[in-house]
Ligand code: URP
């Protein structure tokens with residue numbers, strides 16, 4: 001199958017150019033400048049399908065490097081399967097996800113990874129890969145890290161939060177970082193001081209403070225900034241690259257900025273929820289409504305101006321990537337587990353379908369440029385996690401993962417009945433975007449067009465990854 005996308009504005013992380021894009025099979029065959037007839041004067045007549053993208057942006061498919069399909073958490077499982085979650089991602093212009101395989105204390109890492117392959121194999125609408133969560137650092141799991149790198153799993157997530165569940169102490173973190181420094185992989189860190197948070201949570205509950213908003217009030221910014229600093233210092237001792245996930249506190253990103261100013265291999269990620277949603281407007285809604293917005297790190301105070309600072313850090317590249325941390329739970333029977341005790345509300349928000357639109361709104365609002373939109377949602381994620389130039393760019397030889405984005409369109413994203421994620425509510429009620437995903441192409445196959453999903457479960461392939469391409 002050959003496809004020609006003509007007359008569009010091709011947006012790359014380096015800027016936008018007028019060009020046509022020729023797809024042959026699963027890959028991009030050519031990016032053709034206006035007036036270039038070297039492939040034939042009437043190329044259009046020779047291809048199988050033509051899209052006229054006049055007035056539209058032609059961008060690399062989104063790469064969301066932080067999702068949790070079917071994550072076991074708090075006595076339940078994230079409500080999207082790999083089938084429903086990747087379909088929803090496709091609707092929103094994301095063509096690659098990297099999900100997290102979970103190893104718990106006492107489990108073999110290889111068995112945990114095999115279980116995640118079994119969940120995803122033959123289910124995905126788009127291409128996918130895995131990071132490995134190491135929930136129990138010991139001799140066996142450290143050895144397994146080396147094996148996984150050979151299998152193309154080149155990033156490992158550790159937790160300084162959730163004692164008794166995924167938590168690693170400083171000694172365990174140091175040992176995992178030493179292993180990563182030797183085998184060349186990247187450590188991803190959930191940086192919150194979980195031990196201190198647990199004390200604050202118990203004290204709040206003892207005082208009868210049980211509403212969802214106490215989730216944020218018992219995880220103050222200091223717990224994120226302290227853990228971020230500790231993780232950076234431990235990583236510095238070992239020389240491993242460090243990627244801090246889902247950052248929400250401006251003070252914590254300031255710590256990342258200082259490390260980056262020293263030219264250390266430290267990187268920060270944030271998520272749409274921290275750029276748009278807040279403690280006051282969302283988590284503090286009356287009754288149990290705020291449970292929809294319980295996630296960790298937590299939504300922070302609007303009055304403290306974290307959102308403005310996060311956008312600024314995205315401009316200065318102290319935050320390098322926007323992922324979703326997609327971890328959906330329904331209100332019914334899932335979030336409801338925490339009625340009367342905020343600490344039992346499963347942590348997570350679902351956004352995999354909305355990331356490209358929500359961050360495009362940052363372009364419309366003047367927060368970031370068009371090129372930076374592509375860079376932080378597609379190009380940098382691909383480079384950070386060893387998928388570039390196969391993913392994250394429109395260039396000859398790259399996979400034909402392409403979105404035709406209509407800046408004159410409009411997307412109402414906040415409706416539980418119209419989104420495609422497996423959730424009984426939306427965390428994005430009332431959000432309308434000045435832009436629209438018109439067409440999504442995954443490895444040369446059109447999977448979304450004209451408000452219809454025409455892809456298939458199992459089209460998505462597993463991706464073995466290389467190393468982080470940003471190391472100094
Ligand atoms: O609230 C969150 N972030 N849930 C998913 C698990 C994690 O820590 O990433």
Ligand code: ZN
Pocket residue numbers: 190245246296297
């Ligand atoms: Zn986390």
Ligand code: ZN
Pocket residue numbers: 066068246325327
């Ligand atoms: Zn996460």
